[in-house]
Amino acid sequence: MEPTLTVHDLTRRFGRRTALEGVSLAFGRGVTGLLGPNGAGKTTLIRVLATTLAPDAGRVAAFGLDPADREQRLAIRRRLGYLPQSPGAYPHFTAFELVEYVAILKEIDDRRARHDEVRRVLAEVDLGDRAHTKVRRLSGGMRQRLALAQALLGDPDLLILDEPTVGLDPEQRMRFRALLSRLGASRTVLLSTHQTEDVTTLCERVVVMRTGGVVFEGTPGELAAQAAGQVWLTTTPPEGTFWRTPDGRYRTLGHRPPAAVPGEPGVEDGYLLLLGGEQVAA
Ligand SMILES: Nc1ncnc2c1ncn2[C@@H]1O[C@H](COP(=O)(O)OP(=O)(O)OP(=O)(O)O)[C@@H](O)[C@H]1O
């Protein structure tokens, strides 16, 4: 299958700081999760992919189009839904007005069709009954859902979401997962998250970044498998870093503590070992 989105040897610096270095990736249909510690370069990569930031070097192609070219960039944007990490606030707009404003920018020109589309995306994020509430009167999680609603306008072929699940309560996270797995069946969805559970429950592929580079690319199962034979459960606290499990045992990663039994590796274990194996295992 032709990938929707490819980047090749991407580099982006901010002053002397390198935010991306030699990143090459391809994204096709389905949901891909982007994991990585704070400052890894996730938002920088996402902004380049969403055509809001130009790279210093490297190539980007979305739908075979080049965002460095103004006309082609416009054509990409017409097929793109984007949720930035810090969406603008517009506190005096109502929820409806805010989404409609973006719908106008997205050139949904017919007033009736536009209003129907605004109502549709507000319903998708369960904000139908808050359409006429001012943004400043919405809760943090509701604002996050409103920002997601505007990304869904026009049913884009490519959805790029920077930490979309931040601040969502469990019920809304579940709705979000249902929505994205439905969309991912026929579209390309890329989301960044710090919740390894989002990756486990939602993503077909996962990319892990660290200090501006890609350190892992594969399925969630393959990421979990990075921790195979390195997850241990004990009944007394082991040395080093450990955490208590709900059943009262202690869980640790890395070397086998005395009298430990093996635990089932998950995505989070694979991620932790991949990034900080030594510290976690110390
Ligand atoms: N506009 C900017 N000006 C200067 N430096 C920046 C800018 N944006 C990002 N950086 C730097 O680039 C690096 C990568 O930042 P980025 O925002 O891409 O990380 P991230 O993986 O999204 O982190 P987080 O998980 O905290 O959102 C960091 O060192 C950051 O300080």
Ligand SMILES: [Mg+2]
């Ligand atoms: Mg970020």
